[in-house]
Amino acid sequence: MKIAMIGTGYVGLVSGVCFAEFGFQVTCVDKNPAIIERLQAGEVTIYEPGLDELLLRNARDGRLVFTTDLETTVADADVIFIAVGTPSRRGDGEADLQYIYAAADEIAAAMKPGAVIVIKSTVVVGTNADVRARIGKARPGVAFSMVSNPEFLREGSAVEDFLRPDRVVVGVHDDAGAAAMKRVYRPLYLRETPMIVTTLENAEIIKYAANAFLAMKVTFINEVADLCEKTGGNVQDVARAIGMDNRIGSKFLHAGPGFGGSCFPKDTRAYAATGRKMNAPQTLIEQVVTINEQRKRSMATRVIEAAQKNGEKSVAVLGIAFKPNTDDIRESPALDIIPVLQKAGLAVRAHDPEARVAAEPVLPGVTWCKSAYEAVEGAGITVLLTEWNAYRALDLKRVANLMSGNLLFDLRNVYSAQDLDGTGLEYHSVGRPLVGKVS
Missing domain, CATH: 3.40.50.720 (NAD(P)-binding Rossmann-like Domain)
Known part of the structure; x- marks a missing residue:
């Protein structure tokens, strides 16, 4: 099985390198020639512990290749992952999907019949269905499968998260897509990693809901910290005690200056914007x-x-x-x-x-x-x-x-x-x- 990874940002690079570590032939594509030159030279373009060693080993062994040639790569790939950015759109907070659609158009023009197209980027509900329709219109009569496979990588421990995940979420619309993803993630079966196979829409919502909930935990404990400061309490003692409740859990209960990063801010904004758009306001997350x-x-x-x-x-x-x-x-x-x-x-x-x-x-x-x-x-x-x-x-x-x-x-x-x-x-x-x- 040959895998194409479109995008060598944080998600694309980590995913591509780790799929190569699973033993697959992986080609990572990026439009920026400067980034590809650095990767071809064995230079990791992001700081992520352990990633450099895996990249060098798999590139040396011939399983991992970097290129700017999307057309040739896609034409030879069995599974094509889209891992491009979906930043917040100015004004309304919705996810900017222009890079997703641009990648989909290029893939449609070059893919072979029977290809499996997987969106790994974080996208709002309905995006996979839109992309499927878009590709189908561009290549009428050509069989392909559409899959949503959101990532749950924590920066700073992304390699470990990919190789030993809590679960793998796969949204599909046909059996061929499900079968392909089971094959792609087969190495994880040895660790009995749960795979949630569901609909395209459910997979999209799962990603946003998970990040929104974690961001809510961070915000909650920050407000508890404010109360502690006014009353002489200690937020660390409070967090430790409530975190021992299995229904709550101890993670993400660390008071601080607020959350940041590539996921929580944009994903909470997009989740809230989706709620408003669908007339199902997510008021709790809007407050977060x-x-x-x-x-x-x-x-x-x-x-x-x-x-x-x-x-x-x-x-x-x-x-x-x-x-x-x-x-x-x-x-x-x-x-x-x-x-x-x-x-x-x-x-x-x-x-x-x-x-x-x-x-x-x-x-x-x-x-x-x-x-x-x-x-x-x-x-x-x-x-x-x-x-x-x-x-x-x-x-x-x-x-x-x-x-x-x-x-x-x-x-x-x-x-x-x-x-x-x-x-x-x-x-x-x-x-x-x-x-x-x-x-």
Whole structure:
């Protein structure tokens, strides 16, 4: 079986490499020749732990090829995955499907009879049916199967998620598509991975509903953190206790500055927009979107108020990526918080282990540093925004000595009272009573 992967962004590259690891012949296609040249040279174009090793091994063994030639690739492929971007559309928040339709048109012109076309990108309900009709109109009388196969990859652990998923969701409209996907994912059967075979529409809704629910959990615990701060509670104790309830679960109950990344923000907006369009308003998720945006602004306000109160003029920001173990800055809280700090007159020094290349062009005026310690040097305030391992065991006495001020905003609750003992830092966390100067 030959697989074509259209798109070498986050989903396409991880999926293509992992399918090659399963033993299939995989050709990854991208229109950007610069990206293909880098991949052909063995250079991974995204930061994802473990991906580089798999890419090099499968390319060396001849199972993984990169090209800009979509027509030739598709003409020889048995299964064609579409893994292009579906960003939020300006104005209404709906998913922008122009890249999906463009890829579908090119595939229709080149595919062989009996091909299985799989949309792996996150798309609103009804998209697979639309694409199926579009291809059928372009190639009347040519047999093909349409499949929806949404991904559930977490950035920073995407390789593990692909190779050892909780489940595989497959939406189909015929038996041939279902059979092909069972063959594609056959290596997972050895691990008894559940495969949910359902309709095209159900698969599309499952993806959005799953991400919306997880985003809701993040927003919920952030509001609990606000309540804890007003009442002297501790959000970490609350989260631990409610997370022990099997009906709730402990994941995504970590208070912070709001969610970001390539999925949650755009998917919640698109899910809410779909609800409005279908006259089935998803009001809970609409509130999640609103609260999350407010959350980012409120974090910036906390820092600004402390700076004004203490006469500080500079801030060190540790962590720009939306989460650790990725260089992805899409919708990262840092992209909202830093400009607000700058607008308030604060000079910003920043460090991130992987995200500087992506972030530097979109954050003008920031002074970029080679280490966390260089970033805090001379800063009146330090703000920990991303919980990279490199920031989990900082020498806080050294941090205090390097800073011109003594304010530490730990917006990920990385540290404890014991960690701050004897540092002289004025410590601010999220949803915990530990606020004030630790001697």
